[in-house]
Amino acid sequence: MTQENKYFIEAENAAEMARLLKLDRLLTKAMGGTLPELAQEELANLHDVLDIACGPGGWAVELANTYRSLRVTGVDASEIMIRYANGFAETSGRSNAHFKRMNALSLPFIFSDQSFDLINARLIVGFMQTTFWPHLLKECQRILRPGGILRLTECEGGIVGVTNSVGCEILNRAGVLALHRAGQCLTPNDAQLGNTAVLPSLLRQTGYQSVRHVAHAIDWSTNAPWHNACCQNALIGFQLLKPFLLKHQAITEQAFQQAYQRMERELQTEDFCGMWYFVTVSGTNPPQ
Template sequence: MAEPENSYPIDPENAGELARLMQQDRLLTEGMGGLLPEPGIRLPERGRVLDLACGPGGWALELAFHYPKAEVIGVDISRQVIEYARAQAWSRGLENAHFEVMNVMEPLAFEDGSFDLINGRLLAGFMLPGAWPKLLAECDRLLKPGGIVRLTETEAPLTTSPAYERFASLVAQALKRAGQSLSADGRHLGITPILPRLVRKAGFEQVRLRATVIEWSMGTEAHYPVFKDYLLGLELVQPFLVKVGVATREELERLYQQAVAEMQQEDFCALWHLLTVWGYKPLASHEAEAEPEQALSGSDLDKTDG
């Protein structure tokens, strides 16, 4: 069987990218305040959860650990990361965590009304603009009435490094040129201002927003983890930038070295903004009056889990 085409701008089979995604996953969960920190998000004790483009499976594995009676399924286009996630679930004895190879820009092989919660984090790096409404329609199909879709996206961090800012602008331009951007002019990813409307247009109700800001200025606790994330990311994305023609390999190497130096200066300042948008699939009228099932709230979890 042929592997599905991957629009991810970094080679997902690269061992360095696998390590980066594992570290980034923990960084995101901790920086956002836990696994399900949003007010009002409640997962039934025996609920079913789908994690979209789960990567190495960090969030799904942690959720499966904290909700041992729930079933957590992660899907990703990369067979290598799915095999890694399966190995992690086996080594940790998490029989309630499962992982499958699937492309989230295509219909997913699950029955209607299969899940109580569908989660997705940082999908914009590979999602084609026209795929967003289709994915949200698929989420609507897969969720039970009253089920929740929860999506977290970002734009490039704001920093005081001229070289990093230039590099980030080249990434945004490259995604725009490759047809993988929602930005009006190619200066940003463009997903965060559009995401709430996409969720509402898909028919979800009570759509809410929660912003997270991670400061990774020099001297802060988050500086080294985020710096390491971007140190690897800016290196691994260079072949994509060369391929689409926004810069030469030599130009990128010089810019990369300058950015690395500037991000380690004593006066370096930086903020990483994330936006979580969540909404509920409408309840049928008779279900809206029913008593809610016994549930656990994500806010009850240790805020430093992950």
């Protein structure tokens, strides 16, 4: 089974790769590390970890560096991401991290049954079609060992959370609308992304056990520690997202330019406020 890939940004693009590298450092640090919610006993049971849609490999290499006995595999559909990730692992001396090209929308995956103790996927809303989620969750069950953990992290609210910038909110709104129109959101209400509300139920319905969640909020207001990094992400990210927004008629070219310029000004003001919300949902594959 293969579904058409409609990733919302051109993935073979060096600017997108640079954005993802910075975003990874920001998210992993702001969320408290690579696997912050796992207890020591759970960490001790990990041997093989898969990162789906790993981008340029930042999370996977950091995991392999933090837990050196782990074997970490990252997969991504983009050739330049995988090439960079393998080079990054090599120059970091991480022979326990490997990266392969794989389309996560094409089943079955290239891995045999019960290959992994943990599967991670962070920010896959950009290519996941609503109808494909149940198939992905089932396929992860097949390649997880009994007792293995599936761990999904998605953002919530608008594309870059919630802000008091009028320009940014126009673009946030267009991004959410375009993702709903593209069939990539799990809730019918197109006022917000909504996937984090549905993922726990979806995991339970697929048969995952001990489903739990952890929420993170990143303050990117002026003078907050993540302000500059998040501003850069918003400025570059919305430019890269523009073709997707126009394609789904979520905004016009002229309205995009006006909102973007307004956002540029507003992000630099003393009273800019922004909060970016993430939820990590995880569940355990039942023991056999």
